[in-house]
Amino acid sequence: MLYTCGLCEVIVDEIMDHPCIEGYGHIYIDNNHFSYLVLDDGKTTIRRSTVSTGRSGEVKGVVEDELETNENICPNKRQ
Numbered sequence: 602m603l604y605t606c607g608l609c610e611v612i613v614d615e616i617m618d619h620p621c622i623e624g625y626g627h628i629y630i631d632n633n634h635f636s637y638l639v640l641d642d643g644k645t646t647i648r649r650s651t652v653s654t655g656r657s658g659e660v661k662g663v664v665e666d667e668l669e670t671n672e673n674i675c676p677n678k679r680q
């Protein structure tokens with residue numbers, strides 16, 4: 602099984618060993634095996650995405666999303 606880290610966009614075969622998730626209690630894995638870090642509130646995920654900056658175009662930034670479901674949230678086994 603391959604996973605894509607939603608933060609650094611690296612593809613890994615064991616997301617639980619990936620350094621980006623260090624320090625986060627939970628991660629969220631979507632149907633495309635993208636993994637996102639879950640903040641302490643248990644419903645806000647962060648990922649890196651292209652963000653529109655208006656006139657100057659687009660940059661890569663970290664965006665927050667709120668989950669509508671807590672399905673597919675996995676405890677970080679390294680904690």
Ligand SMILES: [Zn+2]
Pocket residue numbers: 606607608609610611619620621622
């Ligand atoms: Zn990463």
